[in-house]
Amino acid sequence: MAPLPRITAITVLAAAVLYVFTLDPSNMASLSRIAAIVVLAAAVLYVPVRRWAAGGVCESQARMDGKTVIITGANTGIGKVTARDMAERGARVILACRSLEKAEEAAKEIRNQTGNKNVVVHKLDLASLASVRQFAKVINDAEASLDVLINNAGVMGCPRWETEDGFEMQFGVNHLGHFLLTNLLLDLLKKSAPSRVVTVSSLGHAFTSGIDFDDINYEKDYDKGESYRRSKLANVLFSRELARRLEGTGVTSNSLHPGVIYTELHRYQEKLIHGAVGARFSKVANKIIEGFVGTFGKTMEEGAQTTICCAVAEEWQNTTGLYFSDCVPKEPSAAGKDDEAAARLWDVSERMVGLKS
């Protein structure tokens, strides 16, 4: 947030708080004045808070004509906005989605909005290693190049479901599915260098102390929130280790936090809150969070900016191994910089997805 709106907002709020303390709450006139001040403070704060929440904007005008971009989970949310942006820049855009029906609908909308007919759909269910392998085969057989792979799809806060291969769902989809997918597309990415791998993580990665290698599949103890945070930490560690392994190939790898955006990602949120506040309050608490994120969080367009920046901006063409937020590199958590854990996670993941026995 720029200093001037911040100072204005804080001054107005402080003045309002001081004024409220001088009022007599038993008096109706005072109560209505309190209400008026609260509304005024909210109105004054809205613009600076929204401006701060909107974050950075991708200023790059880079065209993507002749380039091919794959985006996982591109039928909705920030993935769809990213796909539209890539199409506007002239790229061949491949929407990699588990529901062909939803993906076709999104592709049609993007083609109509951008006039780019080169927007196609392929089935990819990250909760199935067979589907990941099938998708990679289709791409490797048919595509001459792959310039940007955007690992965007994600699931948050679901019950302890398992993928087709018996992995806990959040770790399986958010990390393992993307891990296998990226590895299977690496030769094509190398052949197409300079090329980029962009992995959408979350600030949530910073709220866990690390990967529990003794219970990586959550067989002993499952916590929906912790599983999501660890899967997002796995995204950061994977991206970092990938960058190390790709040094000198011309393929970069960066991860990012998109911001807080009200999308379908929050579909299991009420159940998540249920655990914390109980059944009676979970509906109300969920509505409050929905209202708060909807009002003060990023729009989907704002939420897609950091992904777009990492995918196209000329200034980041040779940048690799970093974690971005609001379109600039930021420090990940200490656990997100643990290179030993990153190497161990790579090794364990290779075994889990069958790349190594």
Ligand SMILES: NC(=O)c1ccc[n+]([C@@H]2O[C@H](COP(=O)([O-])OP(=O)(O)OC[C@H]3O[C@@H](n4cnc5c(N)ncnc54)[C@H](OP(=O)(O)O)[C@@H]3O)[C@@H](O)[C@H]2O)c1
């Ligand atoms: N929204 C936020 O506040 C926020 C904050 C930090 C990080 N992120 C990250 O941003 C990314 C995009 O999230 P979003 O907010 O745009 O969520 P979203 O609207 O729920 O989109 C998620 C996408 O992932 C897809 N997906 C889920 N499971 C899949 C599977 N098994 N195989 C293939 N695709 C699958 C969904 O497909 P269906 O439509 O078929 O379910 C959907 O297309 C995620 O990685 C998320 O962790 C979001």
